[in-house]
Amino acid sequence: MVMEFFRGGPSNELEAVEAWIVGMLRDGNDVFTAATDALFGGGKSKATKKEVRETDKGINEAQGDVRRALMIHAAVNSADLPLILQYSSIVKDAERVGDYSKNIYDLVKYGANFEGADDEDGLDDYRDKVSRLILEAADVFEAKDAGGAQRLLGKADVFLDQYDAEVKAAYNSTAGTKNAVARALYFRFLKRTTAHVMNVLTSLVQPLDRLDYYDEAKEDR
């Protein structure tokens, strides 16, 4: 409280905001891992439900902390307005990672289970890719590594096309409605998760007005 004034900490509160966003991404990966573990054989359980809900709740609270810190920073130091606007935009993207992971867990509640499916290896491969993407994005953002961000954006852009192809395949599948819906939604949620992680990464390589846009030619990135 009052001692906060004397306590050491980052020399700029935006550094604390960056740390919060990195933490939200890593926590988002924890929710993603818990939800997909359940989808790949773990099944629904009280413990997983609790882990998913509570971690997501923590992410939501961190989003509130970031917004509050940004508002106070704006009141004290309005010269940082571009960064304030940027962070207030990407904090929402970081928060959405947890949200879509929660949606994946909802699939488990509906009865979806990819364990033992013919295409389990392929589905599992996507889960690993997305989890790695989230963690690498957190590292790249923490290091403010623009080169790393560009590399990850290029990699993630390929995933987006692959998800679309998988959704199309699910639509045309004859393996039954439940399987098709589960896969279509799974890939839809992976696509949204990937897109939100990409939005966070664009903050390292794009000016404020181009935030969230990564669909131009790769050579222009």
Next chain:
Amino acid sequence: MPSWIRAVLVVALLYGFLVGVKLLESGVKGLGSETAGGLFDGITNPLAALFVGILATVLVQSSSVTTSTIVGLVATGLLPLETAVPMIMGANIGTSVTNTIVSLAHARENDEFRRAFSAATMHDFFNVMAVAILLPIELMTGFLQRSATWLTDLLPVGADATFDSPIKGAVKWGASQVEHLFEPFIESATAFGITMILVGIAIIFFALAYITKNMKVLIAARIERSVNAALAKSGLVGMAVGVLVTIAVQSSSITTSILVPIVASGMLMIRNAYPITLGANIGTTVTALIAALATGAPDGMTIALVHLLFNVVGILIIYPWGKIRYVPVNLAEKLAGIAVTRKWIAVAYTTIVFIAIPILGILILS
């Protein structure tokens, strides 16, 4: 700029501020008793002195400049303590104009403006209320002045003590260097005195402005962390945050103006911002106390202590008692409720309270 350079700069500016106060003092002394004595002849009425305090602070947008100048004038014996006390109270009212002006920037959005204008004007109402209660009591009993005099006597700058510190010596040396710069060009003692007064005030103004600016950058993160921590808290925690931040940046206007957009956004409730604002009132008194150290004159310290006591007693009279604690907040919310539908009232209020009334008051009462 690296932090350590900024810190060194702040120390240098603080030294400059003390030199400015010393120059003001020596300039007044150099005027000679006849010329100097005439300066404040017209302001014997306490209400006129109050209005001078308000108007001077509104014009320089800093109660620290006004109170430091008053300390310098009192230290020379030119400005009697009896006249300086209402001036100090006026400076307290005048300083609240800054955040009121800041709040006008929120006029485009009604709800936001209502909160912002309330947050700003509660400071006005509190300070006016404190003056309305304490000025008549002070005029009848002189209790603030007597208490401050008693406290001064306990300090090393007390009436019978000779206070000589290395800082005082260094400040005296700095002031004499500035005087030597001007001496070859000005022959008349009166002109030299007036020049030193103007140079002193200019240095005070410049030094305080840059101390505030640099300190704000130096401790911005600490300000943010402590304001953030105080958001959901109220009472003493908020008040302590207000005191600390204001002492650090040497400006209550900075503290109270930071609160305006935070309250406007709805993140900080006006009642939680209230004690922070009151803490700023106490924190701002430190500048005059530092100025008093530069003069080393007991009366200078006494008026600086009057400033501190006035703010502490004002809070003790109004804040602890549930029935009157939120009167300034309620009045501010009522005014904001009216101003939100007729925005011109907000502008008229600011102009009338901080400019028109003080000018008329000075003209009529002097």
